[in-house]
Amino acid sequence: MIDLAQLRKNPDDFRQAWRARGVSADVDALLALDEQVRALKHQSESLQAEVNAASKAIGQAARTGQDVGAAKEKARQLGDQAKALDEQRGILEQQLGALILTLPNPCLAAVPVGKDSSENTVATTWGEPPTFAFRPKPHWDLGPALDIMDFDRATKLSGSGFVVLKGQGARLSRALISWFLDEHTTSHGYTELAVPLLVQPQAMLGTGQLPKFADQSYACREDDLWLIPTAEVPVTNYHGGEILDAEALPLKYTAHTPCFRREAGAAGLGTRGMTRVHQFDKVEIVWLTAPERSDADLMTLRGHAERLLQQLGLHYRVLELCTGDTGFSSAHTYDLEVWSPGTDSWLEVSSCSTLSDFQARRANLRYR
RNA sequence: GGAAAGGUGGCAGAGCGGCUGAAUGCGUCGGUUUCGAAAACCGAUAGUGCCGCAAGGCACUCGGGGGUUCGAAUCCCCCCCUUUCCGCCA
Structure with a gap:
């Protein structure tokens, strides 16, 4: 499969390579999907970082006998938000994964272009x-x-x-x-x-x-x-x-x-x-x-x-x-x-x- | 197919639900010492993704996937694999 990082960097190279193979591939849709997945991942990771920090604090507070009820509730909400984002991302990621597996290897630049x-x-x-x-x-x-x-x-x-x-x-x-x-x-x-x-x-x-x-x-x-x-x-x-x-x-x-x-x-x-x-x-x-x-x-x-x-x-x-x-x-x-x-x-x-x-x-x- | 035991870092091997991404040993790498080496001593040593010029930071990963929980290598469920015993074997 192709390298998505490369696709992000040089989408035109891939457009050209697939055209030379006679394959129609919607590069823009691919890039958009990739962008969405990455954005969702970024958001959920930030939330998860908050949850992890909160959990650590709860553990320390609990050991000194403080009341942690409110903190738990807060952490739970953050966790739920992160989970919701992950679910969305999972769906899109699956689409992206399935799509990318159907795309052929771009030919090397030196390969003669021809239809069949x-x-x-x-x-x-x-x-x-x-x-x-x-x-x-x-x-x-x-x-x-x-x-x-x-x-x-x-x-x-x-x-x-x-x-x-x-x-x-x-x-x-x-x-x-x-x-x-x-x-x-x-x-x-x-x-x-x-x-x-x-x-x-x-x-x-x-x-x-x-x-x-x-x-x-x-x-x-x-x-x-x-x-x-x-x-x-x-x-x-x-x-x-x-x-x-x-x-x-x-x-x-x-x-x-x-x-x-x-x-x-x-x-x-x-x-x-x-x-x-x-x-x-x-x-x-x-x-x-x-x-x-x-x-x-x-x-x-x-x-x-x-x-x-x-x-x-x-x-x-x-x-x-x-x-x-x-x-x-x-x-x-x-x-x-x-x-x-x-x-x-x-x-x-x-x-x-x-x-x-x-x-x-x-x-x-x-x-x- | 049935039963039992087990799957943790390159390897071996610990791990009360929070201070453990992980003790300890070996290995590897760097250094000290040495003419050089060995030994000894000191230090460093998992992967992936993301952010960042960098320094570094964040997330995920203890066979795989779900679940419980604020928090899971640790508790629960399902699956896979390995080993041993039993059964089957055109």
Whole structure:
């Protein structure tokens, strides 16, 4: 979430940033609400200070045997006034809190302004597209033909949007996961985490999945637990509420998890086969780092992701997302897309973002 | 799921409803001493928000939330977590 103190100081910066994202946010209403809350808080605190002083005096007077009846009554009235103000403030504060959680992270000033994915720019391209003497099949044909992917039986188990990997297909997936983790831990200095796949709402809130994407997430309502849509949720919230030692930064974590996404409304174009499914495996890399190194660290992290594609010899390109296509929590995003000869298209395989202080605030994650 | 015990500052561990935002010990930081260090001694050491140029002040925080009271770490209610025992365990 954004820093209200910053909003107070530079409201125009935020107006501009949200406009660039194509988000309509009523900055004036936000500021007015904030002002009211602060004023009420100030008033009730002054009253409370009086009450506290009066209480102290009553205690001392009572010990010397003086009559304190009138003083008690006075203190009670002041206390009631303070309580009334606090109640008002509570209501407004709740409104403000709910509102601020729905506002996306402003993009960094350097991010190209654009309305949607059509205005993303290609930062780099690596390798060459492979050539074939025949027409390569898309994976939804090739996989079943090789008996390494089974979409039909997956549907029998779980409905549309799932896949069963079989034989060498399952083994290939397992090998990639294992190799990714090994590369990140041994070559790039990451610490591997094996994390829960079910998390409490606070964790989903901390990384920005809630409240906005509640309808895109799976939940076990009975236990108030959510299935993670990405390892980013447990990994980032791992240190939630903590004050980290600045000397210890950056903290670099990697984790493999299945990811669960409802993908409501996504059925249709570009969703065939396992291109977009309700459950998939992902190896995540996360840095917790200081603001001043954030930009440089994003490039390093992106390099680590790219390195894997290079070692696999995959032809890929890096997109710099424009403001209109950058995700809710992100301030700056590069997408890595691999060339898919079978579908004659680029497929997103990785997304590298800086979240600035957005998630840190939501997750109450600090350093000093 | 049932029962019992417990959750206090970086850690350990006190805490008659007011003089306790918190004794004491350890740790940490600064100083004295020393050629240097250790030891000893002296002093300082929670967080957040708000006001203030600053010095400083005010409010809130003793697992979380309510309540009683002029006043709650301390009394009452609800919840969460930890430990132990019992039960269950596709």
